[in-house]
Amino acid sequence: MSCLTGNAFPEPQPVVHYSFGIYAVKNQAVASVADQIYNRLRESIINGRFPPGQRLVELEIAAQMGTSQGPVREALQRLERDGLVERRARSATFVTNISIDEMYELFSIRSVVESFAIRHAIRRITETQCDELQALMDEMHDAGCRNDMAALVEYDMEFHRRICEWSENITLMRAWTPLYSQIQRFVAQTYKRYFPDLVEIADTHQPIIDALRKGNADDAARVVQDHIMLIWSRIEPHEPAHKE
Numbered sequence: 001m002s003c004l005t006g007n008a009f010p011e012p013q014p015v016v017h018y019s020f021g022i023y024a025v026k027n028q029a030v031a032s033v034a035d036q037i038y039n040r041l042r043e044s045i046i047n048g049r050f051p052p053g054q055r056l057v058e059l060e061i062a063a064q065m066g067t068s069q070g071p072v073r074e075a076l077q078r079l080e081r082d083g084l085v086e087r088r089a090r091s092a093t094f095v096t097n098i099s100i101d102e103m104y105e106l107f108s109i110r111s112v113v114e115s116f117a118i119r120h121a122i123r124r125i126t127e128t129q130c131d132e133l134q135a136l137m138d139e140m141h142d143a144g145c146r147n148d149m150a151a152l153v154e155y156d157m158e159f160h161r162r163i164c165e166w167s168e169n170i171t172l173m174r175a176w177t178p179l180y181s182q183i184q185r186f187v188a189q190t191y192k193r194y195f196p197d198l199v200e201i202a203d204t205h206q207p208i209i210d211a212l213r214k215g216n217a218d219d220a221a222r223v224v225q226d227h228i229m230l231i232w233s234r235i236e237p238h239e240p241a242h243k244e
Helices: 032-048 057-064 071-080 102-122 128-143 149-166 170-194 198-203 207-212 217-233
Strands: 055-057 083-087 094-095
Touching: 032 057, 032 071, 032 170, 055 057, 057 071, 071 083, 071 094, 071 170, 102 149, 102 170, 102 207, 102 217, 128 149, 128 198, 128 207, 149 170, 149 198, 170 198, 170 217, 207 217
Parallel strands: none
Antiparallel strands: 055 094, 083 094
């Protein structure tokens, strides 16, 4: 089994001209065009089609999209806030990389945030909402059976986002949201190495649902923390870089 070395993502590939297969958009509101550009660029970064170090140039993207640079600039600024790109020059933006140490820290922060969130959510969660989480887990399971990692990750992140939202705690959501994109990219690009059977990823969510149904806040907080940090028990034997 291959393992991570210094970086959380696969080694950067040689920078090549990008092509994300999107169509030119005309006669639509600028915000709508910016949203489309953002979504397609984000998808390409999350799924690894744009590797770390890939150069994204406003003018080239605008020409490919058949639009002005304004919507492209807006999309790239949003991706920069997500931590997925960084601006190194006045006219060029690059896909970010992140070290294994930094990713471990992000997961540690996430585990604390979600443990607080689930403590708040469990006070008011309904059976209907638990059923919604079960349905999302079932979707993950189906995606795993299809070997569809992209779909599985979308359902996975939605599962966790709902728990945070149901906490009805704005502070926790503000803490969780900035972690979303980096963690989604890491999961999408690396989990197959450590979970060869993708259905297993789906199944790791069942204890969270069970704990929520039982209504024990301490158990739920422990279960969600264990769930989030599970991946590191599999990485650590191969990659001790995050340890002192």
